Amino acid sequence: MASASQADIDWLVREDANLAQAWVSRCVALGEYFVAREAGEIVGFLRFSRFWGRVPYMEMIRIQPAYRRSGVGTALFVAWEEAMRGEGARLLMTSCECDESRPQDWHHRNGFTETGAIELPGLQSVPEVFFIKHLA
Structure with missing residues (x-):
């Protein structure tokens, strides 16, 4: 699990289809996407923002159908939770x-x-x- 990079934007635009590319790019630049990879390919993502600019708010978590119910979503969530805890979120x-x-x-x-x-x-x-x- 890692933060998304600029190289992931095309995939995220396709898979997080309700968002415009400009917004996806903004979220990637701010570190608001975590991605899960299997054999080098993205298999899921978690997008978040900050409610009132402070409280980490998970907006979307989506896993490719073939990887659902395999622990990928939970692993993404745990990585995000640990990152937020590391930033001092309570x-x-x-x-x-x-x-x-x-x-x-x-x-x-x-x-x-x-x-x-x-x-x-x-x-x-x-x-x-x-x-x-x-x-x-």
Whole structure:
């Protein structure tokens, strides 16, 4: 697991398809992507930002279908968590839609607890559930 580099941008633009290339490039430049590789090829990524400019917020974690449920996502998450802990973070945040049971189960397995939800009319048909994880 490592931070993404400029060489990874084309792959990330393809796989993180809801974002414009300029935004992907910005995130890479700021170190806001972690990538997982298998035999030199990217098999997954984790993108994050900072809520209120301070709290690490995992925006997206996506693993190629052939590598799902093999520990790649958890390894990406652990690498990100350790990096954030190393930067002095004491809290992590993430979210998913309220009707997404598998992502919610993943968050719970990885130590997150629900902290609230918001409705985003016009953007999503169901509320977004937020999760936090306290770091020791």
